[in-house]
Amino acid sequence: DGGITQSPKYLFRKEGQNVTLSCEQNLNHDAMYWYRQDPGQGLRLIYYSQIVNDFQKGDIAEGYSVSREKKESFPLTVTSAQKNPTAFYLCASSIGAGNTGELFFGEGSRLTVL
Amino acid sequence: GDSVTQMEGPVTLSEEAFLTINCTYTATGYPSLFWYVQYPGEGLQLLLKATKADDKGSNKGFEATYRKETTSFHLEKGSVQVSDSAVYFCALGSGTETSGSRLTFGEGTQLTVNP
Numbered sequence: 001d002g003g004i005t006q007s008p009k010y011l012f013r014k015e016g017q018n019v020t021l022s023c024e025q026n027l028n029h030d031a032m033y034w035y036r037q038d039p040g041q042g043l044r045l046i047y048y049s050q051i052v053n054d055f056q057k058g059d060i061a062e063g064y065s066v067s068r069e070k071k072e073s074f075p076l077t078v079t080s081a082q083k084n085p086t087a088f089y090l091c092a093s094s095i096g097a098g099n100t101g102e103l104f105f106g107e108g109s110r111l112t113v114l
Numbered sequence: 115g116d117s118v119t120q121m122e123g124p125v126t127l128s129e130e131a132f133l134t135i136n137c138t139y140t141a142t143g144y145p146s147l148f149w150y151v152q153y154p155g156e157g158l159q160l161l162l163k164a165t166k167a168d169d170k171g172s173n174k175g176f177e178a179t180y181r182k183e184t185t186s187f188h189l190e191k192g193s194v195q196v197s198d199s200a201v202y203f204c205a206l207g208s209g210t211e212t213s214g215s216r217l218t219f220g221e222g223t224q225l226t227v228n229p
Contacts, residue, residue: 004157006157033216035219040221040222041221042118042203042219042220042221042222043158043203043219044219045216048216058216090157090158092157092158102148102160102163103158103160103217105157105158105159106157107155107156107157108155108156108157
């Protein structure tokens with residue numbers, strides 16, 4: 001079955017540590033996205049990538065970094081510079097640039113900073 | 115910039131009740147509009163969409179009509195079920211060649227349906 005796989009589902013981190021969340025898709029989609037979800041705030045865009053080796057900052061990119069070395073993979077690193085990293089992180093993909101159609105989401109990764 | 119405003123939740127209904135979740139938007143141009151649903155512990159799934167004014171999106175008994183004159187895209191269902199309990203997100207898409215399919219989401223509305 002085609003889809004998006006995020007791992008790990010749950011992650012605990014001590015303050016000052018960087019962590020990397022994995023996102024893999026086998027939908028052959030060109031574009032991939034990372035959103036952060038906090039209670040009562042909906043989803044906010046962190047980074048997105050429309051093509052391999054290229055990515056753009058979203059609305060809340062500070063304290064995060066990404067890479068897009070392969071079409072199917074878009075890992076997100078939450079760095080120690082992120083002041084409030086505890087949240088639910090969602091990865092998504094879509095067919096490509098200029099498309100206002102459907103986003104396909106993974107099941108999310110919940111990060112808790114201890 | 116683009117924005118989406120949803121009615122505040124949570125919403126609690128009895129089974130077979132009528133559901134309305136209000137959504138209004140602000141955008142330049144002619145955006146596409148979406149409703150996504152998130153079941154507990156899961157990612158979001160597309161529920162329905164409309165790409166131009168007066169279009170009606172529908173799926174699983176849910177409907178929403180793209181009203182340009184009132185900049186609204188209210189979600190309705192005639193008879194809700196316990197299995198409809200979830201968080202519902204209204205979203206706006208105004209993708210361009212440089213922005214792709216980046217969507218702007220509302221805050222989400224928690225719906226609980228009691229038997």
